Amino acid sequence: xxxxxxxxxxxxxxxxxxxxxxxxxxxxxxxxxxxxxxxxxxxxxxxxxxxxxxxxxxxxxxxxxxxxxxxxxxxxxxxxxxxxxxxxxxxxxxxxxxxxxxxxxxxxxxxxxxxxxxxxxxxxxxxxxxxxxxxxxxxxxxxxxxxxxxxxxxxxxxxxxxxxxxxxxxxxxxxxxxxxxxxxxxxxxxxxxxxxxxxxxxxxxxxxxxxxxxxxxxxxxxxxxxxxxxxxxxxxxxxxxxxxxxxxxxxxxxxxxxxxxxxxxxxxxxxxxxxxxxxxxxxxxxxx
Amino acid sequence: xxxxxxxxxxxxxxxxxxxxxxxxxxxxxxxxxxxxxxxxxxxxxxxxxxxxxxxxxxxxxxxxxxxxxxxxxxxxxxxxxxxxxxxxxxxxxxxxxxxxxxxxxxxxxxxxxxxxxxxxxxxxxxxxxxxxxxxxxxxxxxxxxxxxxxxxxxxxxxxxxxxxxxxxxxxxxxxxxxxxxxxxxxxxxxxxxxxxxxxxxxxxxxxxxxxxxxxxxxxxxxxxxxxxxxxxxxxxxxxxxxxxxxxxxxxxxxxxxxxxxxxxxxxxxxxxxxxxxxxxxxx
Amino acid sequence: xxxxxxxxxxxxxxxxxxxxxxxxxxxxxxxxxxxxxxxxxxxxxxxxxxxxxxxxxxxxxxxxxxxxxxxxxxxxxxxxxxxxxxxxxxxxxxxxxxxxxxxxxxxxxxxxxxxxxxxxxxxxxxxxxxxxxxxxxxxxxxxxxxxxxxxxxxxxxxxxxxxxxxxxxxxxxxxxxxxxxxxxxxxxxxxxxxxxxxxxxxxxxxxxxxxxxxxxxxxxxxxxxxxxxxxxxxxxxxxxxxxxxxxxxxxxxxxxxxxxxxxxxxxxxxxxxx
Numbered sequence: 001x002x003x004x005x006x007x008x009x010x011x012x013x014x015x016x017x018x019x020x021x022x023x024x025x026x027x028x029x030x031x032x033x034x035x036x037x038x039x040x041x042x043x044x045x046x047x048x049x050x051x052x053x054x055x056x057x058x059x060x061x062x063x064x065x066x067x068x069x070x071x072x073x074x075x076x077x078x079x080x081x082x083x084x085x086x087x088x089x090x091x092x093x094x095x096x097x098x099x100x101x102x103x104x105x106x107x108x109x110x111x112x113x114x115x116x117x118x119x120x121x122x123x124x125x126x127x128x129x130x131x132x133x134x135x136x137x138x139x140x141x142x143x144x145x146x147x148x149x150x151x152x153x154x155x156x157x158x159x160x161x162x163x164x165x166x167x168x169x170x171x172x173x174x175x176x177x178x179x180x181x182x183x184x185x186x187x188x189x190x191x192x193x194x195x196x197x198x199x200x201x202x203x204x205x206x207x208x209x210x211x212x213x214x215x216x217x218x219x220x221x222x223x224x225x226x227x228x229x230x231x232x233x234x235x236x237x238x239x240x241x242x243x244x245x246x247x248x249x250x251x252x253x254x255x256x257x258x259x260x261x262x263x264x265x266x267x268x269x270x271x272x273x274x275x276x277x278x279x280x281x282x283x284x285x286x287x288x
Numbered sequence: 289x290x291x292x293x294x295x296x297x298x299x300x301x302x303x304x305x306x307x308x309x310x311x312x313x314x315x316x317x318x319x320x321x322x323x324x325x326x327x328x329x330x331x332x333x334x335x336x337x338x339x340x341x342x343x344x345x346x347x348x349x350x351x352x353x354x355x356x357x358x359x360x361x362x363x364x365x366x367x368x369x370x371x372x373x374x375x376x377x378x379x380x381x382x383x384x385x386x387x388x389x390x391x392x393x394x395x396x397x398x399x400x401x402x403x404x405x406x407x408x409x410x411x412x413x414x415x416x417x418x419x420x421x422x423x424x425x426x427x428x429x430x431x432x433x434x435x436x437x438x439x440x441x442x443x444x445x446x447x448x449x450x451x452x453x454x455x456x457x458x459x460x461x462x463x464x465x466x467x468x469x470x471x472x473x474x475x476x477x478x479x480x481x482x483x484x485x486x487x488x489x490x491x492x493x494x495x496x497x498x499x500x501x502x503x504x505x506x507x508x509x510x511x512x513x514x515x516x517x518x519x520x521x522x523x524x525x526x527x528x529x530x531x532x533x534x535x536x537x538x539x540x541x542x543x544x545x546x547x548x549x550x551x552x553x554x555x556x557x558x559x560x561x562x563x564x565x566x567x568x569x570x571x
Numbered sequence: 572x573x574x575x576x577x578x579x580x581x582x583x584x585x586x587x588x589x590x591x592x593x594x595x596x597x598x599x600x601x602x603x604x605x606x607x608x609x610x611x612x613x614x615x616x617x618x619x620x621x622x623x624x625x626x627x628x629x630x631x632x633x634x635x636x637x638x639x640x641x642x643x644x645x646x647x648x649x650x651x652x653x654x655x656x657x658x659x660x661x662x663x664x665x666x667x668x669x670x671x672x673x674x675x676x677x678x679x680x681x682x683x684x685x686x687x688x689x690x691x692x693x694x695x696x697x698x699x700x701x702x703x704x705x706x707x708x709x710x711x712x713x714x715x716x717x718x719x720x721x722x723x724x725x726x727x728x729x730x731x732x733x734x735x736x737x738x739x740x741x742x743x744x745x746x747x748x749x750x751x752x753x754x755x756x757x758x759x760x761x762x763x764x765x766x767x768x769x770x771x772x773x774x775x776x777x778x779x780x781x782x783x784x785x786x787x788x789x790x791x792x793x794x795x796x797x798x799x800x801x802x803x804x805x806x807x808x809x810x811x812x813x814x815x816x817x818x819x820x821x822x823x824x825x826x827x828x829x830x831x832x833x834x835x836x837x838x839x840x841x842x843x844x845x
């Protein structure tokens with residue numbers, strides 16, 4: 001029950017002036033149920049990488065195993081893979097096309113060959129999972145607000161009942177509250193269904209707050225792979241490739257440099273606050 | 289004198305049903321008063337649908353108010369005679385980098401505005417070169433915009449506005465579609481322009497980090513201005529900001545959390561040095 | 572896949588062809604296209620090849636890039652070749668099997684037609700590769716300016732063309748993305764009969780149109796915000812002015828047309844059947 005990449009290489013437009021190696025010898029395994037974040041600047045290969053996971057892009061060399069089976073085998077059912085590894089593209093609302101939200105969400109299950117009743121059942125469940133209000137089910141998807149459109153589009157993928165959900169920048173273009181709402185919803189989904197979630201994000205703060213593990217991509221290569229604490233410990237290397245650690249990590253390092261007894265690896269506000277409070281409690285009387 | 293001055297600004301549009309019949313009106317802007325002094329840097333915050341983009345479009349006379357008045361450099365935007373003057377005075381940069389570049393070569397795009405203004409050819413070349421230089425894009429002058437990154441495209445769009453020599457630039461969520469590096473590039477370019485050309489800058493955004501350097505911040509909600517002050521004043525009202533679907537920079541949030549847990553950290557901390565300094569003092 | 576289409580795209584480079592006045596390139600391209608039709612002989616095609624080869628060489632556009640531009644017409648090309656090969660009768664029979672007969676005339680016509688087609692596309696793509704769409708529309712605008720007198724909105728049409736050219740690559744990329752997004756939702760564009768396949772396009776076309784309209788709307792706003800108000804009172808950043816090299820290019824092209832006309836029509840030269 002996992003996705004395994006073995007020495008995956010991908011060359012874009014081979015043999016032309018635009019030839020570019022988009023992925024270089026990428027190997028990792030994502031076990032079922034993990035919440036993984038993929039970070040990297042634009043052009044680092046992270047979008048290409050996730051399109052490999054459901055077979056939309058075929059590796060130039062290397063193997064990808066889903067549940068132990070090589071997805072490049074001749075008799076492998078690619079369409080089944082696509083329904084089990086759901087991929088939500090960036091700005092997914094641009095893929096909405098049906099007359100109303102419910103029908104649009106039914107598109108995936110319909111392609112899987114479900115009966116109309118089952119399609120609607122799955123669609124309703126998916127819309128519920130993303131917290132989409134029922135009163136808008138029959139509304140045209142083009143008349144919704146940005147956040148609701150985004151939810152409807154994510155539901156469109158969830159309705160296929162995938163075991164793995166991959167989201168490319170699901171919060172792009174949303175306002176702060178909208179960002180938090182979508183991410184909280186995804187976190188809840190992960191907790192309640194045990195689904196594997198792969199989150200591609202530019203926001204280090206978001207990644208640090210939600211994921212169990214971070215994979216850092218740079219120039220098509222896997223640069224770092226570990227828990228948020230482990231990865232952000234390398235903040236200087238991250239800066240060199242145009243990334244950064246969450247702001248609080250910098251605060252903690254600064255405090256450490258000023259002689260505070262804090263663990264500089266804190267990556268979220270809660271962790272940082274805990275550490276700082278601990279340091280202050282160590283010195284009695286500092287608390288006002 | 290005020291660069292931008294609005295009094296009791298109202299913007300209403302018709303609400304229509306599926307057949308296109310008018311069934312009522314929506315108020316996107318509801319009685320807004322705003323003053324932006326010449327040469328200042330003003331940020332407007334607000335969630336999606338709060339009316340901030342509608343307000344921005346009034347500063348460039350793309351929309352004209354249905355009630356109240358908007359003056360740009362003393363010109364009433366409702367006056368059709370002043371339309372082109374208003375648009376030249378207040379240049380506008382939009383959200384989507386692809387949908388505002390008209391030229392297929394960077395320098396031709398930057399020249400588009402001056403061409404429309406009827407600037408003589410020699411002068412256009414001078415302006416194009418200078419504006420591309422000021423946003424650090426001169427080495428891309430012959431490039432095709434499609435080959436540029438998002439941040440670079442937005443800098444070209446800014447250069448296109450600068451080439452029209454406006455007194456004021458309105459940036460309507462210029463960084464919403466960019467990655468962190470692109471956002472930094474754009475904000476840095478805007479800050480440089482402010483220093484070098486002394487233009488008035490109005491930045492519409494929902495990234496809190498971008499407004500820290502502003503002189504004043506306005507927060508909009510449902511067509512009203514609900515908060516107004518310096519960044520420090522605004523960011524010390526964390527709970528109020530959150531109620532308007534906004535956020536605060538992570539450092540400010542950490543300071544707030546520490547205050548809640550009993551540490552005597554001052555309100556409205558914006559930068560990480562300030563927080564570290566405050567904590568050192570407490571020790 | 573879709574992104575490989577290079578027709579109509581500008582290839583930025585420095586070259587003698589790039590620096591020519593767009594009007595020269597438009598007129599000379601037309602002359603070249605005409606030249607392909609006023610003759611039909613081996614020597615004529617040799618002349619055309621030499622001329623085209625020289626222009627490609629001077630343009631600094633890699634030959635590979637131009638050949639790639641021929642890809643989309645491959646089917647049309649094959650169709651032409653096959654139709655001419657089997658349907659044209661005349662001259663001796665070269666090959667005969669089942670109901671098919673290939674005649675000398677058939678082979679001759681199909682080869683010449685194929686070359687003509689390829690040269691038509693290659694010739695016009697050289698123009699678009701070496702002229703920025705803005706330059707191209709400027710050239711058109713200026714050339715067609717007399718039509719303004721009869722109330723043809725030449726400037727507006729030119730502007731529309733230029734914008735269309737700029738958005739082609741963007742919309743192609745977008746199509747690619749939407750297609751992938753729908754494939755991720757299990758859409759199938761490859762199997763089924765023609766009606767099913769046409770129906771399968773709906774999930775691509777609707778979002779594409781919605782997006783195109785949104786872009787058009789945004790762009791119109793952006794243009795207005797930059798004081799665009801039609802052609803009146805507009806100055807040019809790159810006004811068109813003929814230079815020595817432009818006159819030279821006109822002369823050379825005219826010379827070429829005369830040569831191809833004379834050689835192609837009046838010099839009797841035959842190699843086998845060609």
